Amino acid sequence: MIPFEMVEPASLQEAVSLLDPQEPTIRPVAGGTALMLMMKSGVFQPTRLVCLHRIEPEHARITLAADGALRIGAMATLRQVEKDANVAARLPVLKRAMRTLSNVRVRNVARVGGALAHGDPHMDLPPVLAALGARIAIAGPQQSREMPLEELYAGYYETVLEKNELITAVTVPPLDGRKAAYMKVTSRTADDWPSLGVAVSFGMKSGAISDPVVVVSAATAKVTRMKTAESVLNNAAPDDAALRRAGDAAAEEAEMLSDAHGSAPYKRELLRVYLRRAVREALDGSAE
Ligand SMILES: Cc1cc2nc3c(=O)[nH]c(=O)nc-3n(C[C@H](O)[C@H](O)[C@H](O)COP(=O)(O)OP(=O)(O)OC[C@H]3O[C@@H](n4cnc5c(N)ncnc54)[C@H](O)[C@@H]3O)c2cc1C
CATH class of the missing domain: 3.30.465.10 (Uridine Diphospho-n-acetylenolpyruvylglucosamine Reductase; domain 3)
Incomplete structure (x- = not known):
């Protein structure tokens, strides 16, 4: 490993001052579980790591x-x-x-x-x-x-x-009566990296879903809101037909990536099914 400097500032302010807006080889390190893997594989070679362990305990x-x-x-x-x-x-x-x-x-x-x-x-x-x-x-x-x-x-x-x-x-923010669920779909063990992550939250008004938020990750390049699926769900009674329509809308909308956890078409099918399950899980824990 190429030698680098390790500094341990005693405050957040000092930690910020030790970073450099122009220098990507200077990075903060918190738990180090991700950064150390990147360093061991040679993807990242720091010149300085700013360890956050000694900053104020309130953080x-x-x-x-x-x-x-x-x-x-x-x-x-x-x-x-x-x-x-x-x-x-x-x-x-x-x-x-x-x-x-x-x-x-x-x-x-x-x-x-x-x-x-x-x-x-x-x-x-x-x-x-x-x-x-x-x-x-x-x-x-x-x-x-x-x-x-x-x-x-x-x-x-x-x-x-x-x-x-x-x-x-x-x-x-407080849930204030909103329902929420997260479905992690893995192709190997349950605690492996997901092929798909889908999280939902929504209110219920007079038997209909209100103000839904649908977020997809792992299958997409970044954490992504599924706005079309949200508009399908909004004001809909959470019956099978509506949940299928929402799953179809999300599967159409999401830009999927193929990787070691599954092909893009496979993940699209996962989303079609698991959005439905996530809403059911949020409503009454009946996804499985
Ligand atoms: C074997 C293994 C299995 C894993 N499986 C999963 C899994 O199933 N699901 C999952 O979600 N994760 C998984 N992880 C990833 C793990 O969650 C991350 O490694 C961890 O959350 C990173 O936190 P850290 O504090 O160690 O970050 P670090 O490694 O310290 O830092 C990660 C990045 O964040 C930056 N950083 C750290 N703190 C700050 C801050 N306060 N402000 C700005 N930038 C900051 C660093 O500079 C670096 O770029 C797995 C990791 C391992 C090693």
């Missing part, structure tokens, strides 16, 4: 706001999210997603900020949080900014983060 906390929103600090581990009592009580879909997100050894080490910033479309956390309407907070040298999580992703392994910006937290 690793999960807190409940007065309005019921959950604020998850970027340095919280995935295991913290899995074990948090407020997550379990208020966002059970998020806790369930953790069960098959890799294994407990990775979840003990990997951080929420790393899971969101990596930009690999196969990751489980981004589609679930995007369907829940999460927003991320980002710190830069001059100012902080905030955006819906779904706007973070620009393409395959690409985000809109500047090289000297850090994700500091993700805030998830």
Whole structure:
């Protein structure tokens, strides 16, 4: 391995100042589970890693706001999210997603900020949080900014983060009676990387679906909202015919990628079926 500098700033501000907007070989490192694999395979050779382990502890906390929103600090581990009592009580879909997100050894080490910033479309956390309407907070040298999580992703392994910006937290609004589900479809073991991830959330008004959000990942180059499927679902009674129409619409709409987890036509068929199952799972847990 080519030698590199490893720095351990004691504050977020110092961490940001050690990054360089022009230098892609300088990167923050959180849990290191993704970055180290890239370094071992030679895909990434750093000149400096800015380790975030010693920044203020508040960035690793999960807190409940007065309005019921959950604020998850970027340095919280995935295991913290899995074990948090407020997550379990208020966002059970998020806790369930953790069960098959890799294994407990990775979840003990990997951080929420790393899971969101990596930009690999196969990751489980981004589609679930995007369907829940999460927003991320980002710190830069001059100012902080905030955006819906779904706007973070620009393409395959690409985000809109500047090289000297850090994700500091993700805030998830309360469900307020909305239903939500995430279906992870793998072609090997249940905790493998998915061939398809599909997350939904919606309200119910007088027996009809209202304000649905449908997010697809893994099969697509980035976390993607399925707007046509959403408009098919909106104001529809969740019967078989409507769910089939929504599955067909999503399968038409999504730009699928072929990879080691399946061909594009295979993933299109998965989406056709699993969108339907995701809505049923959200309604009454009957997907399976
Ligand atoms: C064996 C194995 C199996 C896995 N299976 C799955 C799976 O099934 N599903 C799944 O979702 N994931 C899976 N993963 C991926 C795992 O979830 C990621 O490796 C992990 O979430 C990355 O988090 P990290 O803290 O280790 O990130 P790091 O490796 O530290 O960083 C990842 C990227 O994010 C950047 N970064 C880190 N923190 C920040 C921040 N606060 N702001 C801005 N940029 C930042 C880094 O510079 C780097 O580019 C698997 C990983 C392994 C090793």
